[in-house]
Amino acid sequence: MTRSTRGLTGEILLTTNLSRVISDLVLGTMYFGTRTDKATSLALLDRFVAAGGRTIDTANCYAFWADPSGLGGQSESVIGEWLWLNPGIRDRLIISTKVGVQPVDGGLEGLSPDVVRHQAARSRERLGVEAIDVHWAHGEDRSVPIEATADAMGALVAEGVVRRLGMSNHPTWLLERARSHALRTGLEPFSAVQLTTSYLSPRPGAPVEGKDHRFGWVSEETLDYAALHPEMEIWAYSPLIGGAYDRDDRHFPRAYQHSGTSDRLAVLADLADRRGLTRGQVVLAWLLHRRPAIRPIVGVSTLAQLDAALGAAEVELEAEEMAQLDAPT
Secondary structure, eight states: OOOOEEEEEEEEEEEEOOOOOOGGGEEEEBEEEEEEETHHHHHHHHHHTTOOOOOEEOTTTGGGGGGGHHHHHHHHHHHHHHHHTTTTTTOOOEEEEEEEEOTTTTEEEEOOOOHHHHHHHHHHHHHHHEEEEEEEOSSSOOOOOOHHHHHHHHHHHHSSSSSEEEEOOOOOOHHHHHHHHHHTTOOOOOEEEEEESSSSOOOOOOOOOTTTOOOOBOHHHHHHHHHHHTTEEEEEEEGGGGTTOOOOOOOOGGOOHHHHHHHHHHHHHHHEEEEEEHHHHHHHHHHHHHHSOEEEEEOOSHHHHHHHHHHTTOOOHHHHHHEEEEEEE
């Protein structure tokens, strides 16, 4: 039987088969409530869940840089309002949020135990949820031993107010150190990583405009670690590099402008044309078909952009097509 409810926009939210690949897509909500107005944000949430999406990603700091007050928290608040408008839908969803990068006193809040506990409570309040499904250490804080952060976040899981832990923009060695500590002490280990990646890669060591996380990239080491630890999930933000694959008004950052990019774009364009897809749709499908799999976080601001991403999740790539895409290096 199909159940339904209605969001603020009046669009019916249908319960769908969440085993489809589309459920592996993650809806990024960074600008919900700031650059993306509330009505559009609610409509995007409606459409995503109606199509079978179930994972929604935000952060306690989103999007302080797009808000005149510089405070952040708008994205969580919009999601919380949407959940309130759609009673009964919460149990179908995975709500993901982060701690560590909220601005405070001219710096960032960091990952001390007090901050972790306080901000988890604030996030739950804004979201209107009893428990956060995935709580992420958002960025490095080397002023705090990672063991102390792991203890604080693990304690939240033990208390039932967080269900799973993730680590974003940290080096793999620090992830392993935190996981080893948690396993030794009987606490919940981190079981997800959130980094940026795409079909194209920047030149090694080249600075990438707009990216200020030193260890914010999926690397061969990341993939190797995930392959050896199948309980780990990789979530990828900015998989479409700001729309540069398909939009004439966007460009690839200078660090991507090398011979490997040219070769990959040629293969990508050929396959997209043959399949009647956009290049961005092929990129999302390629990420979803990889092993280990990578869950793309799609940051969209229009229903058309979301529909394109949802369509990509239903694309089946044959082994030969994957081999063709993987060939250029």
